[in-house]
Amino acid sequence: MATYIVIIGPPGVGKGTQARILAEKKGLPHISSGDLFRENIQKQTDLGNLAHSYINRGELVPDSVTISIIRERLSYADCKNGALLDGFPRTPGQAEALEDMLHEFHGRVNKVPYISASNATLIERLSGRLTCRAQGHVFHVKFNPPRVAGVCDIDGSELYERDDDKVETVERRIQVYWKLTSPLIEYYRQRDLLVEIRGDQPIEQVTAQLLAALETN
Ligand code: AMP
Numbered sequence: 001m002a003t004y005i006v007i008i009g010p011p012g013v014g015k016g017t018q019a020r021i022l023a024e025k026k027g028l029p030h031i032s033s034g035d036l037f038r039e040n041i042q043k044q045t046d047l048g049n050l051a052h053s054y055i056n057r058g059e060l061v062p063d064s065v066t067i068s069i070i071r072e073r074l075s076y077a078d079c080k081n082g083a084l085l086d087g088f089p090r091t092p093g094q095a096e097a098l099e100d101m102l103h104e105f106h107g108r109v110n111k112v113p114y115i116s117a118s119n120a121t122l123i124e125r126l127s128g129r130l131t132c133r134a135q136g137h138v139f140h141v142k143f144n145p146p147r148v149a150g151v152c153d154i155d156g157s158e159l160y161e162r163d164d165d166k167v168e169t170v171e172r173r174i175q176v177y178w179k180l181t182s183p184l185i186e187y188y189r190q191r192d193l194l195v196e197i198r199g200d201q202p203i204e205q206v207t208a209q210l211l212a213a214l215e216t217n
Contacts, residue, residue, distance in 0.1 A: 001106065001107055001108065002079075002080065002081050002082035002083075002102075002105065002106065002107035003026075003028065003081065003082035003107070003110050004082050004083055004084075004085065004102060004107050004108065004109045004110060005022070005026070005028065005082075005083075005084045005085065005109070005110060005111050005112070005113070005214065006085045006088075006089065006098075006109050006111075006112045006188070006193075007019050007022070007084065007085065007086050007112070007113050007115070008112060008113070008114050008115075008181070008184055008185070008188070009114055009115035009116060009117070009199060010116075010117065010119075010122050010174060010177045010178075010181075010182075011122065011126060011170070011173045011174060011177060012117075012121075012122040012123070012125040012126035012129065012170070012174075013115045013116070013117045013121075013122060013125070013199040014115060014125070014199050014203065014206060015086055015087070015115055016032060016034070016086055016087075016136070016138050017138050017144070017203060018113075018115065018203075018206055018207060018210055019032065019084055019086035020137070021207050022084055022207070022210055022211070022214070023084040025211065026084065026214070027081075028081070028082050028083050028084045029078045029079055029083050029084070030083075030084050030086060031070070031073055031074070031079070031083045031084065031085050031086065031088070032086040032087050032136070033066060033069070033070060033085075033086075033087040033088040033090070034055075034086075034087045034136075035136045036069055036070075036073060037051040037055060037061060037069075038136065040069075041055070047065065047069065050065065051065070055163075055164055056163055056164060056169065057169070057172065058164055058169040058170070058171075058172030058173040058176060059172070059176060060090055060091065060176060060180060063091060063093045063094055063097070066088065066090070066094060067094060067097045067101075070085075070088050070094075070098075070101075071097075071101050074101060074105060075105070079105075082107060082110075085098075089184060090180065090181045090184075091180050091181065091183075091184075092183050092184065092187055095184055095187055095188075109188075109191075109193055110193070111193055111195060111213065111214055112188040112193040112194050112195070113195050113197055113210050113213055113214070114185055114188070114194055114195065114196045114197070115197050115198075115199040115206065115210075116196055116197070116198055116199055117198070117199040117200050118200070119174055121199070121200050122170075122174055123170060123171070123174070125140065125143065126165050126170045126173075127165070127167060127170065128140050128141040128142055128143075129161070129162070129165050130146070130150075130159040130160065130161060131159065131160060131161070131162050131165075132152035132154070132155060132157045132158070132159055133152075133157045133158045133159075133160060134152065134155045134157035135152075135154070135155055135157070137152050137153075137154045137155065139152070139153075139159060144203065146159060195213040195216075197209045197210055197213065
């Protein structure tokens, strides 16, 4: 059966960074709903234009839109053995839709690592976060600086500050997370899939704990 890993946690906890590392180590495609939206925004598709208005306000894109973009992505051949989902699901409605989809694709969620941190840590991490234009690699001016200022270590593209990482939007994103997304912690705990890892540790330590958690059944 295909292996699907869902990584959850508040914005700024290091989900994206860890998801990329884990996906590579596990040989699974890294599916980030935020990256899919940003690609569409860059290409100015209808979906991108719609998503843009929600993202810039720090709100969630409506479930129906988000579910259909993920359903399409999971139907690609590279996901036939599973995927690592980063940023989806973000509401209980999305989690239920994911269960239905995976049933259809003959898979199920195997594990849900939950990376936790206090609001103070999240705000500190989100201000100063830098994202690469080409592929969304993530750096931080203080906690994970690039070798050359303003340039992605991995693909050499320009680093920029996401509009929704600006201080006005960050607080809203954190509020939205606690209100709409945090119920997923209980949702997956009840299904015995949740593993909590503290995100306020060095990147390598979080990775090591995530890998250890994914080894256990
Ligand atoms: P991220 O890159 O995961 O921080 O996502 C950036 C923004 O994209 C979020 O603040 C939301 O506005 C939107 N977004 C990403 N994933 C979802 C989702 N699963 N449901 C609704 N909106 C989402």
